[in-house]
Amino acid sequence: MVSASVARNIIGIIGNVISFGLFFSPAPTLYNIIKQKSVEEFKPDPYIATVLNCAFWVFYGMSFVHPNSLLVVTINGVGLVFEFVYLAIFFIYATNKGRRKMSLLLLIEAIFFAAIILVTMLVLHGTTRRSLVVGIICDVFNVMMYVSPLTIMAKVIKTKSVKYMPFWLSLTNFLNGVCWTTYALIHPLDIYVLISNSIGAISGLVQLLLYGFYYCRGENNDNGVELQNPAQVQVSERSADLEA
Numbered sequence: 411m412v413s414a415s416v417a418r419n420i421i422g423i424i425g426n427v428i429s430f431g432l433f434f435s436p437a438p439t440l441y442n443i444i445k446q447k448s449v450e451e452f453k454p455d456p457y458i459a460t461v462l463n464c465a466f467w468v469f470y471g472m473s474f475v476h477p478n479s480l481l482v483v484t485i486n487g488v489g490l491v492f493e494f495v496y497l498a499i500f501f502i503y504a505t506n507k508g509r510r511k512m513s514l515l516l517l518i519e520a521i522f523f524a525a526i527i528l529v530t531m532l533v534l535h536g537t538t539r540r541s542l543v544v545g546i547i548c549d550v551f552n553v554m555m556y557v558s559p560l561t562i563m564a565k566v567i568k569t570k571s572v573k574y575m576p577f578w579l580s581l582t583n584f585l586n587g588v589c590w591t592t593y594a595l596i597h598p599l600d601i602y603v604l605i606s607n608s609i610g611a612i613s614g615l616v617q618l619l620l621y622g623f624y625y626c627r628g629e630n631n632d633n634g635v636e637l638q639n640p641a642q643v644q645v646s647e648r649s650a651d652l653e654a
Contacts (some may be wrong), residue, residue: 418596422481425589429485432582433492440499447503454500455510457493462519463551465510467528470548470602475543478598518626545602552606556587556613563620572624581620 412420436457443449457539471483501509526547534540550598565574585630587610594604 414597418482418593421589421596425586425593426481426485426488428582428589429584430488432579432586433440433485433489435579435582436496437448439497443499443503449500449503449505449508452500454497454508455515457496458512458515458519459551459555459644461493462523463492463518463548463555464493465519465523466526466548466551470524470541470544471529474540475530475537475544476600476602477537479600482603483591533634541602549602549606551608556583556606556610559583559613559617563617566620566624570624570627572598572621575617575621577621580617584611584618587611587614606633 439452441464443452447485464505467486468483468490471479471486473479476482497512501512526544530544534543559575559580562575566572575611587607588605592604593610594600594602
């Protein structure tokens with residue numbers, strides 16, 4: 411019989427693979443920017459937000475904050491690399507105004523992140539207290555990203571068309587949430603990974619049910635698997651960020 415530790419590691423590895431795919435999903439968008447040599451209407455805001463989200467999860471997964479969370483560190487470390495590459499591309503092809511905005515937002519994030527690290531390490535003693543504070547912060551950011559597709563769901567209901575909802579991304583978000591929820595439930599229980607990802611799984615399921623309802627009614631107007639514009643691409647793809 412497979413031990414809880416082995417099962418947890420297997421689920422965590424699967425979660426890493428799914429999360430990797432989500433982090434890689436903006437690649438076509440960035441390729442288009444490089445090809446056009448312009449950011450056009452694309453915005454770097456979702457990627458800037460994801461940098462902070464991943465940074466906090468990496469910090470959370472450190473042994474001196476929350477032990478036994480190596481797989482949380484690995485995928486979010488990979489996510490950080492992806493996001494910095496994406497932001498570097500944005501910085502190269504953005505206008506001077508856009509570059510100043512990016513630099514300011516990243517500076518604010520860095521100061522905030524550094525402040526949390528200092529408070530955690532100097533004021534909070536023991537992994538229990540550190541896990542509590544950092545875990546709550548991680549959950550807040552993660553839940554915000556998971557519920558971000560609500561705007562698209564509202565659009566689907568209003569237009570009665572699934573052309574505004576990317577099916578494969580919704581499915582992957584659902585599987586990602588389920589995978590990391592399962593990981594969190596296996597001993598040792600990780601309540602902070604559980605909270606945000608269970609919400610993510612529910613959010614993904616609702617998206618899929620909504621998609622199925624309107625698609626079966628034949629009111630998709632277009633191929634619902636495709637994304638319509640940069641704003642929708644960015645809002646949806648960021649809901650993946652992880653926790654894991």
